[in-house]
Amino acid sequence: MADTARKPNGLTRNLTAKIASVPMIATALVIFIGCTAWTIYHSFTRSRLLPAPDKWVGLDQYERLWNTRRWLVSIENLAIYGICSLILSLVIGFTLAALLDRKIRGENVFRTIFLYPFALSFIVTGLAWQWILNPDFGIQSVVQGWGWESFAFDPLNNREIAIYGILIAGIWQGSGFVMVLMLAGLRGIDEEIWKAARVDGIPTWKTYIFVIIPMMRPVFVTALVIIASGIIKVYDLVVAQTSGGPGIATEVPAKYVIEKMFQSQNLGQGFAASTMMLLSVLVVLIPWAYLEFGGKRRG
């Protein structure tokens, strides 16, 4: 912090850099902050097909939202999908990366195979898994064809577990990417650490858990943010795989927002729902940002 003492003028320092970033700052202010404020304001109105800033209704849209079973089911599904997918993709991603990092033969081949699903869009992933999980064409019929007649694996047609069918597809698509991030992190670990651990006679798995993982904190944070943002906006996967069915068993918040805004022609309701989504992101993000950045400054 020696800079601060002889800083002549905060504004003129690095002037070119500041001028260059003006467009980005303006975009962020107008598009992110401005449009968010506009959306939040209109969520307090009775906007239908067109925004109606003068039809103020207070919290009515929110009251209706939280009395809607479909919204509550959506939130519950997002929680199940979110928690499971967060934990599983981190665990699977890290395990795969650790296995690849053991200097195995054909690492490139495996890395490509594991990463490949990430190159597919959610729509393709959803359709592919819709077929794989279809009882008449997919896994169930194949296994039954092998002679195991009573085998039943039909998650997408069962209300209780349909969301896990979507979870499978989501993890299949996303964990390869987490693996690559983790692998990059593992490659950043100094070889000396491993040598030291070996000299001390610490078992490999213990080295991973107590030494390597704490050292990879930044990688974990990056992976966490990327996975979490993917969870909040999950939409196309559900649309392609189940369209929210059976019944409303696999509805998610983003789908509620889109359908209320464009199919039901009720912008106010859609805005209220999207504001709640924003709020839920902030609830997660603010404590994290405080810990991450606030903590460093104090240190």
Next chain:
Amino acid sequence: MKAIKTLLGCTAICAASAASAADLEVTHWWTSGGEAAAVSEFAKAFNEKTDHNWVDGAIAGSGGTARPIIISRILGGDPMGATQLNHGRQAEELIEAGLLLDLTDVAEAEGWKDIVNPSSLLDACTLDGRIYCAPVNIHSWQWMWLSHQAFADAGQPVPANWDEFVASAPALVEAGKVPLAMGQQPWQSAGAFGVMTIAIAGIDAWREVTVNKNADVAAGPEYAKVFEAAANAREMAADSNVQDWNQATNLVITGKAGAQIMGDWAQGEFQVAGQTAGEDYTCLPGLGVNQLLDTAGDAFYFPKQDDPAIEAAQKELAALLLSPDVQVAFNLKKGSLPIRGDIDLSAANDCMQKGLEILASGNILPSGDMNLSPDTQGQIEDLMVEFWNDPSYSAADAQERYAEIIADAD
């Protein structure tokens, strides 16, 4: 002298029309086989009978996909020449915002008030006494399609009404059939419920709830019977694991399912499968109980444009869509009923004739699209798709929620 006058007159007309020749982009979501054949009748008539060109702007997917695209184009200042929409309240706000062309002068010149039957179709196009759309066909929801083969396999006579159908359901189950085929898309659940309402609760209760939004009637005993019947139908449909309506229709066509409640567009599927009405399948309007048809349908709207030449072309198209020969050609291909009663449709099949008879006798209803806003319909669809798919959702709970939605409807 007379010849010269004629010649001059002709030149004048030719010059005038040549000057106003315009390309008119028409957006619609008629993309399945029969639908595309029907809409090409419009295009053909427009290209042949006027100097203008029909530029086809078909949008793949259902109305639910196409409508947002169409509306955002109109709102975004990139209006098409004409567009299909379901008449009713979907375009209400666009009209209020002054984005759609007023067709009142065309309607008066062509005498739409006298020819459009039922007149409610024109009312749905009218806002504050001005007419904004051209209705082109009538589709009705109130049909049940029965498979002769399924009932023959179960050793049962083909039912003539809903009660007989319910009574024969156990025999169908025993014969390994699904009694009621039912797709799982929300609009199908809500539509089938609507049909059952009119058949079971009766027209007065339906009108009180749907038109007057009376929540007390929605919570009352007539509607309780409907919800009980729907809960019963839910059990009959429990084994039909299909998504799309035409897959459900296919179960009926192949005799795997006894019946399906679906609008008259299902008829196209039977035709494509080469089945004959009355021999291979039976259609029961109003579930054989209350023979009433609603009069939903498609209409064309014409977004406002600055160019007077395009506006003239839009008005010509509007007049053409309702002309008798275009109506016959279009509706025979589409399988829907024409919007005017003064034309000859003797080529229509058994089921269409039944529909025409009901239409002529005046047993008609305004459609849900005309009475309920898309928002209310969306809420009802959410409720219905959950109710039809969740056996633990009791009829009484669903009715309570239904009454709440009706109480909040605007």
